[in-house]
Structure formats: C-alpha cells, structure tokens
Amino acid sequence: MARMMYREAVVSTIAEEMARDPNVVVLGEDVVGGMGTAGGPEAIGGIWSTSTGLFGQFGADRVIDTPISESAIVGAAAGLALSGKRPIAELMFADFIGVSLDQIWNQIGKFRYMFGGKTKCPAVIRMAYGAGYNAAAQHSQAVHQILTGMPGLKVVMPTTPADVKGLLRTAIRDDDPVIFLEHKALYGMKGEVPDDPDFMIPFGHARLARAGQDVTIVSTGLLLGFCEKVADTLAEQGIGCDVIDLRTTSPIDEEAILDSVEVTGRLVVVDEAPPRCSLGSDICAMVAEKAFASLKAPPLSVNPPHTPVPFARELETAYLPSIDKIEAAVRKVLSYR
Amino acid sequence: MQLSREALLRAYRQMKVIREFEERLHVDIQTGEIAGFTHLYCGQEAVAVGVCEHLDADDKIVSTHRGHGHCLAKGCDVTGMMKEIWGSREGLCKGKGGSMHIADVDQGMLGANGIVGAGAPIAVGAGISAKIDGKGKVAITFSGDGACNQGTTFEAMNMAVVTKAACIFVFENNHYSEHTGFEYAVGTNGDIASRAEAFGMKVWRGDGTDFFSVYETMREVLEYVRVPGNGPAAVEFDTERFFGHFEGDPQRYRGPGELDRIRETRDCLKKFRESVTSAKLLSGEDLDAVDAEVLAQIEDAVQQAKAAPRPTADDVLTDVYISY
Numbered sequence: 302m303a304r305m306m307y308r309e310a311v312v313s314t315i316a317e318e319m320a321r322d323p324n325v326v327v328l329g330e331d332v333v334g335g336m337g338t339a340g341g342p343e344a345i346g347g348i349w350s351t352s353t354g355l356f357g358q359f360g361a362d363r364v365i366d367t368p369i370s371e372s373a374i375v376g377a378a379a380g381l382a383l384s385g386k387r388p389i390a391e392l393m394f395a396d397f398i399g400v401s402l403d404q405i406w407n408q409i410g411k412f413r414y415m416f417g418g419k420t421k422c423p424a425v426i427r428m429a430y431g432a433g434y435n436a437a438a439q440h441s442q443a444v445h446q447i448l449t450g451m452p453g454l455k456v457v458m459p460t461t462p463a464d465v466k467g468l469l470r471t472a473i474r475d476d477d478p479v480i481f482l483e484h485k486a487l488y489g490m491k492g493e494v495p496d497d498p499d500f501m502i503p504f505g506h507a508r509l510a511r512a513g514q515d516v517t518i519v520s521t522g523l524l525l526g527f528c529e530k531v532a533d534t535l536a537e538q539g540i541g542c543d544v545i546d547l548r549t550t551s552p553i554d555e556e557a558i559l560d561s562v563e564v565t566g567r568l569v570v571v572d573e574a575p576p577r578c579s580l581g582s583d584i585c586a587m588v589a590e591k592a593f594a595s596l597k598a599p600p601l602s603v604n605p606p607h608t609p610v611p612f613a614r615e616l617e618t619a620y621l622p623s624i625d626k627i628e629a630a631v632r633k634v635l636s637y638r
Numbered sequence: 639m640q641l642s643r644e645a646l647l648r649a650y651r652q653m654k655v656i657r658e659f660e661e662r663l664h665v666d667i668q669t670g671e672i673a674g675f676t677h678l679y680c681g682q683e684a685v686a687v688g689v690c691e692h693l694d695a696d697d698k699i700v701s702t703h704r705g706h707g708h709c710l711a712k713g714c715d716v717t718g719m720m721k722e723i724w725g726s727r728e729g730l731c732k733g734k735g736g737s738m739h740i741a742d743v744d745q746g747m748l749g750a751n752g753i754v755g756a757g758a759p760i761a762v763g764a765g766i767s768a769k770i771d772g773k774g775k776v777a778i779t780f781s782g783d784g785a786c787n788q789g790t791t792f793e794a795m796n797m798a799v800v801t802k803a804a805c806i807f808v809f810e811n812n813h814y815s816e817h818t819g820f821e822y823a824v825g826t827n828g829d830i831a832s833r834a835e836a837f838g839m840k841v842w843r844g845d846g847t848d849f850f851s852v853y854e855t856m857r858e859v860l861e862y863v864r865v866p867g868n869g870p871a872a873v874e875f876d877t878e879r880f881f882g883h884f885e886g887d888p889q890r891y892r893g894p895g896e897l898d899r900i901r902e903t904r905d906c907l908k909k910f911r912e913s914v915t916s917a918k919l920l921s922g923e924d925l926d927a928v929d930a931e932v933l934a935q936i937e938d939a940v941q942q943a944k945a946a947p948r949p950t951a952d953d954v955l956t957d958v959y960i961s962y
C-alpha cells in the first residue's frame with residue numbers, strides 16, 4: 302500500500318498505463334502547461350496537477366497540449382480511439398461538456414451501436430466536476446445525470462484515491478468509452494492505494510462504506526463523506542446505516558442497493574446534481590419498482606434545488622446537500638410509519 | 639482627431655478606475671474574504687476604454703471571464719460590481735454570478751462569461767438585431783488569444799460575414815491562454831487578425847497598451863461597421879496582462895524580469911500620462927487629482943461591499959424563471 306492524494310492517484314495511474322501500453326495518449330488544455338512560453342513545457346503542468354511529469358516522461362506525441370477547443374479535443378479522442386489508440390482526453394471543468402457535447406453524445410457514445418457492433422471506441426474522457434469553490438454557475442456543476450442518461454457511455458465517479466486508481470485503470474483498459482468524473486474538492490484527499498500494477502475495480506460494483514441494518518444511504522463523490530459522517534453520528538445513537546458508494550453510475554450496481562433495502566426497508570439517495578431526472582430519482586424509482594414489498598417508508602432523494610449553482614458563499618452552502626440536510630432526510634425516513 | 643480636455647480626463651479616469659479596482663482586488667483576495675475564481679484585467683485597460691469610449695448604452699458588448707474592465711468601461715456601477723464580487727445580495731447580480739458573470743443589460747453589457755468562446759456567437763445575434771433595427775448600433779465581442787481557437791468563435795465569424803451582422807470582433811492578444819503561449823496555440827503564426835480576414839472581414843490592428851492607438855483604430859472600425867450593409871469587422875490589439883491568469887497563479891511560464899519589463903514599458907496609464915503631459919493637453923496635477931478621486935471611490939466601494947447585506951438561503955431559489 303502507498304499513501305497518496307486523489308490527484309496523485311490520477312496521474313500515477315495514467316503514467317503506469319502509458320508505460321504499459323504505447324497506444325495510451327493524453328490530450329487536453331494545459332495538460333503540458335507552459336507550451337510556447339519562456340517558462341517552457343511543464344512550467345505549470347495542468348491546473349489540477351493531474352498530468353504533472355507526463356510530458357517529460359512520454360513526450361509531445363503522446364502528451365498533446367491542445368488549444369482551447371473542447372469540441373476538437375473530444376472529437377480527436379474519438380478519431381484516435383477509432384484508429385487503434387487509447388486516448389485519455391481531459392476537460393478542465395466538467396461544465397465544458399457543453400462545448401463538446403455532440404462528440405461525446407452523438408459520436409463517441411453511439412459508434413458501436415450505429416456501426417452494428419463492428420467497432421470499439423476505447424476513449425476515456427476525464428473531467429473535474431462539482432461545487433465547493435464558489436466558482437459559480439459555469440464552473441461548479443455535477444454533470445453525471447446528463448451523461449448517465451446517454452446509452453453507450455460508461456460513467457465513473459470515484460470517491461477515494463484507491464477507487465481512482467482501480468477505476469481509472471479499468472477505464473483505460475476498457476474497450477468502451479468511459480466518462481471519468483473527478484470531484485475537484487477531493488483532489489487533495491489522501492488515502493491508501495494498493496501497489497499491485499494490475500489493481501483494477503470492475504465497473505458496476507458498489508463499495509459498502511458503512512454497514513448497518515436500519516437505513517440505506519446511497520451516494521458517491523464528495524457527498525459520500527458527508528453520508529459517512531451522518532452514519533457515524535447515528536451509529537452512536539444505535540442507528541445503523543448501510544452507506545453505499547456507487548463508484549459508477551453507468552453501469553449501476555442495482556443488486557447492492559436492492560440487497561441492502563431488502564434488509565433496511567428505508568432508502569435515502571444523496572446526489573450533487575439537481576433533482577429532476579436525477580440519479581436520486583432514478584434510484585428511488587428503481588427501488589420502488591423492484592423492492593416495493595421491502596419498503597417501510599417512501600424513498601427520499603437529497604439533491605440541490607432546481608437552480609443553477611450560485612456564487613456567493615452563503616448561497617453555495619445553501620445550495621449543496623449538507624451533513625445536516627442528509628441527517629434530516631435519514632431521520633425522516635426512519636420516523637415514517 | 640484631437641480629443642477634448644473632458645474626453646481625455648474621462649478616458650484616463652476610466653482606465654484608472656479599472657486599474658485601481660483590480661489592484662485593490664488583488665490585495666483583498668489575499669485575505670481570503672472574497673470567494674471564487676477571479677481573473678484580473680489589469681494591463682489591458684486601454685483596450686476596454688479605447689473601445690467603449692465610442693459606445694453608448696444602445697451599443698452592446700459581450701465579455702469574457704476577464705470581464706471587470708469591459709464592464710466598468712461600458713458603464714457598470716463600480717460599487718455594484720464590487721458588491722457582486724464580494725458576494726453581497728446588493729451586488730449587480732445579487733451575489734448569484736460573481737466575478738465571472740457580471741452583466742448589466744441596461745448598459746448594453748450582455749455579460750462576462752465563464753465559457754471561453756461563448757461570447758462571439760452572442761455578439762453575432764446582437765449584431766443581427768442591430769442590423770434589423772437599422773439605427774447604426776453595433777455589437778462587440780471581446781475574445782482572447784485563447785478564445786480565438788474555439789470553434790464557436792470561427793462559426794461566429796463566418797456567420798457574421800454571411801448575415802452582415804453589425805458586429806465587431808475585438809481580439810485582445812495578451813500572449814497567454816492560462817499557461818500556454820499564443821505562438822504555440824494560435825496556428826496562424828500567432829496572428830489572429832489574419833484569421834478574421836480569411837473569413838472575409840475587414841481587419842485592423844492596434845497597440846493595446848496605448849489608449850490613443852486603440853481609440854483611433856476603433857474610430858475607423860466603428861465608422862465602417864455603423865454603415866448599414868457593411869457587415870462585421872475585426873481588430874486585434876496586442877496587449878499585456880499584469881497579473882496571473884487567475885488570482886493564485888504562480889506564473890512560472892513567464893520569462894525572467896517579464897512582469898517588471900511590461901509594467902515599465904507597456905503600461906497604458908504611464909503611456910497616457912506621458913503623452914498628454916508632454917503634449918501639454920493635461921497637466922500632471924490634473925491626472926493626480928483624478929488618481930486621488932479614483933482611489934477614494936474604490937476605497938468607498940470596498941467599504942460598502944464589506945458592509946452590504948449577505949444573501950440568505952431563500953435567495954438561492956429566486957430568479958431561475960420569470961414565471962414557473
């Protein structure tokens with residue numbers, strides 16, 4: 302085991318996979334950083350430090366610093382992937398999917414199906430998402446609900462450094478296109494990471510972060526840590542929570558959720574995206590359909606409101622699901638009779 | 639054409655307001671009291687002011703993530719902006735948008751923008767609207783040397799030409815997009831204006847660190863675009879940004895002594911002062927008086943911003959729709 306930060310898990314996994322497979326290439330804005338400046342290449346090395354050192358190790362052919370051109374970045378990833386390479390494209394902020402959506406949605410996500418299963422598109426599109434920096438409406442969004450709804454894409458949302466390592470390796474080696482969502486407020490999080498150079502976490506397998514008999518809490522990303530805190534508080538009062546970290550939203554581990562709800566009969570989903578057509582509403586509906594008989598209370602979803610992400614500190618705090626809001630929701634489903 | 643004393647004082651004042659607004663933010667941000675990402679415009683004042691001094695509230699501009707200078711030059715309220723950046727509910731956008739989303743449509747300021755390249759197509763629409771209205775009004779989009787590489791900018795240029803939109807593409811080449819040099823990222827040998835020309839537009843070039851160069855260039859550009867039927871035009875100004883890409887940027891991409899050199903030789907306020915005092919159009923005392931006034935105005939704006947009421951949780955839910 303090695304102790305490292307979430308962001309270090311990103312860059313070390315990319316470096317390991319690039320060393321292992323010469324077809325793995327990286328592209329994105331400022332992934333080298335400093336190109337065409339007096340400071341020279343790698344003067345900065347990516348604003349999230351998730352590509353530091355790659356250029357020095359693998360060179361300009363495989364670490365491609367791009368102009369500000371998201372549509373061309375993702376489109377080029379599509380073409381690279383159709384031509385035998387395994388591109389890892391970076392969008393600096395997940396919000397910029399807007400600029401590149403056609404290439405993600407109508408191209409990368411659909412090639413295999415439209416071409417009758419005759420092709421593969423092993424592209425990974427990484428992006429930093431989420432609120433917590435007061436970066437306002439165009440730099441703070443959680444976009445998983447949009448992308449999870451797109452057939453043909455796999456969607457990954459790691460919570461811990463170990464999950465980054467295992468899931469990113471799986472993403473890079475996967476022959477399908479994968480959206481890899483990194484929460485920007487987790488980049489500094491430290492954790493133990495297995496040393497095994499082939500350590501992989503399969504998609505569609507949730508992680509049980511806390512075990513309990515009374516209520517099931519499902520989440521992933523930044524908010525999972527909030528859920529763990531709520532579970533720890535309630536545990537002191539003799540209330541047991543199963544806290545399920547989904548890790549991937551497409552495919553989704555229905556079995557883990559259903560198995561838990563069959564025991565607890567109560568479900569709270571905690572989701573960083575707005576409530577309409579959300580991960581929360583999706584999971585609540587799935588449980589209502591498939592585990593109706595087990596339910597002791599209506600399932601609840603905790604989401605931000607149906608608004609853009611606001612700027613001011615007080616507003617962003619009020620916008621995001623908080624530990625208090627999650628605890629209140631859990632108590633509400635517990636007290637239902 | 640010689641500017642009147644009043645016009646010169648006003649132009650200087652506008653540039654100085656932007657300069658001091660940004661210098662003050664640079665200091666205040668370090669206290670941690672101001673939230674979010676802030677991109678300072680310091681160094682580029684001559685462009686915003688040299689452009690906007692030709693405009694009235696019926697001319698439109700569309701700005702960028704580095705928008706404070708454009709907003710101030712177009713007439714957004716100094717205190718309202720300061721309050722916005724401090725996140726007050728009395729801010730120009732009620733604390734909902736912050737530094738990157740300042741807008742005041744009544745002043746013809748259609749918004750700063752967090753999405754690089756999003757502004758140009760919006761200006762095309764505003765330029766088509768101006769063409770339909772036929773009153774000689776224009777829409778101007780400011781874009782950086784980074785934004786000029788975005789597909790949206792290319793589409794906007796072609797569509798403006800095809801639709802003969804009354805639209806002006808102002809490219810501010812400050813040599814960097816975040817941490818990347820323009821000579822690397824702009825494939826036309828770093829030349830942005832030639833791209834606009836290839837799209838079929840008349841283009842101009844000017845020195846974006848010299849108010850008079852910008853102002854005189856824009857006089858010609860506007861004379862052309864305000865003529866109904868002429869369609870769009872583009873202009874590239876070479877300029878400098880004095881701070882990092884965002885506040886907190888370590889700027890390791892800069893060469894040794896670069897910041898001192900550009901502050902020394904490429905400062906639009908110094909150049910303005912030198913040229914108007916040596917031509918005896920204004921005296922040093924005239925300008926010093928403006929400096930003092932502006933400093934007091936900024937201090938007052940900051941004090942008001944600090945004291946202004948904060949937004950509450952209920953404010954999150956307002957302004958999503960007009961009716962729902």
Ligand SMILES: Cc1ncc(C[n+]2csc(CCOP(=O)(O)OP(=O)(O)O)c2C)c(N)n1
Pocket residue numbers: 330369371393397400702703704752753754755781782783784785786812814815816883
């Ligand atoms: C669509 C999109 N891509 C990337 C970014 C991140 N970003 C913000 S500013 C910037 C650089 C812009 O450079 P330029 O257009 O030259 O403007 P300047 O910062 O120099 O004013 C980048 C890459 C963004 N905000 N939006």
Ligand SMILES: [Mg+2]
Pocket residue numbers: 782783784810811812813814815816
């Ligand atoms: Mg620039």
